[in-house]
Amino acid sequence: MKVNIPWVVGLTIAALGAAGLGGQTARVPGSDADPASCAAGSGRITIATGNSTGVYYVMGGALARLVNGHTDVRAGAAETGASVQNIRQLVAGDYDVAFSLADAADAAVRGTSPFGEPQKIRTLGRIYPNYTQIVVRADSGIRTVADFKGKTISTGSPLSGTEAIATKLIDAAGLDELDVNRQRLDLTKTVDGMKDGSIDGLVWSGGLPTSALTDLYTTLGSEDLRMIDPTPLLPEMKKKSAVYDTATIPKATYDLPADVPTIAVPNVLLVRDDMPANLACALTTLVYDNRQALGAAHPAGKDIRVDEADRTAPIRLHPGSERALAGLTSR
Known part of the structure; x- marks a missing residue:
């Protein structure tokens, strides 16, 4: 059953602390569900987007609303400088999901400029093109x-x-x-x-x-x-x-x-390689099952295609996303 929960734009880690996570070790989002499942579990995630007048910002807000409305995970979307900053702060643990251009993600996994070494990231899948x-x-x-x-x-x-x-x-x-x-x-x-x-x-x-x-x-x-x-x-x-x-x-x-x-x-949705497989599976399923809702948020969302979701080389799919996409493409 869909729950109507307000979308909070620009949610920061500090704000999460003020909401009750400060001073204690936060549980890894999704870690309370069976890792072999596609259940999201619970917890909080923050999605790194881009400039407030860009498409990442709109799509990130729409994704946060989907997460809040269809799972027990609470999501917020943060305005950022976009791809390179998103990847660096994703790896640092400031964000849990990040929008990125595939060329920036390519440089990140290969450890080429502007990244000094290979970054431990995976992708939930390919989305719309830039x-x-x-x-x-x-x-x-x-x-x-x-x-x-x-x-x-x-x-x-x-x-x-x-x-x-x-x-x-x-x-x-x-x-x-x-x-x-x-x-x-x-x-x-x-x-x-x-x-x-x-x-x-x-x-x-x-x-x-x-x-x-x-x-x-x-x-x-x-x-x-x-x-x-x-x-x-x-x-x-x-x-x-x-x-x-x-x-x-x-x-x-x-x-x-x-x-x-x-x-x-292409654009890709990135996560750290240590995201629980069940949460990655749940988020991937949510994105590709709700392409119509994402397309309603912005016309770019209409270009998201399940049959192209796994075309992410050289950025490796998260194992949970591989499981999700195998199920989606076999329908």
Whole structure:
């Protein structure tokens, strides 16, 4: 029976302590149920999302509501800087579930930059794709990523998946980081800078549509903005990570003059490798059984597919998720 429990956004570990966990050792979430089952058990979890105007934030809140409404686990969703920060704080124990771009997770399991060693993480499964969205002011003279030279470009929040992709794109275009006046801004500040002209362009990796970009296009209009096609850089990008692929941003997304080819990267839900298998199984089942609810929260959720959930290489599925997906795909 579904229980209507308010979703608490930005729930922090300190807040959990104030709720009654302070001063005592908290039980590992899900550890009170049979590990061979798909029962969630009980306890508290925190989900690391992303910028408040991004898709992770919306989807993370929707996931927290599903957990609260369908299990005895209490969940909260926290606003963060996104992928790289999420992984680091997931491993540190600050969060229990984390949204991440697959390229950042790939670097984490291999221990490559910006991670100094392999991280002990697993995934619950592949979810919807992120689209690389490069938007510039029409008066900036920018038509390719190589034209970023000498321009002021927002490359996303520090330690975000967007920043990682922007850095790789700049390198793939043959530019040095010092060639670009990089601004490490969250999406809200980025859009404000695009509106007032202090920023020439932005790189954003997110689902479609992203509300902050909808606001930008509504304010300035497509005649004052240009969306850049980065696909000529795909061969170089794939040398850095095999997870990149081509995709299309439909013109209806932001009332664009035409469809725009782009580079896409899958998103994954990450957990530590020591999460109880029963909880991982329960969470995985919850996500893929409730794709309609996630799609109602944001259109990106409609792109979550059970038949692609296990396509996460080189990020290994959690054993509990493997069990869940085997049952879901055999239905």
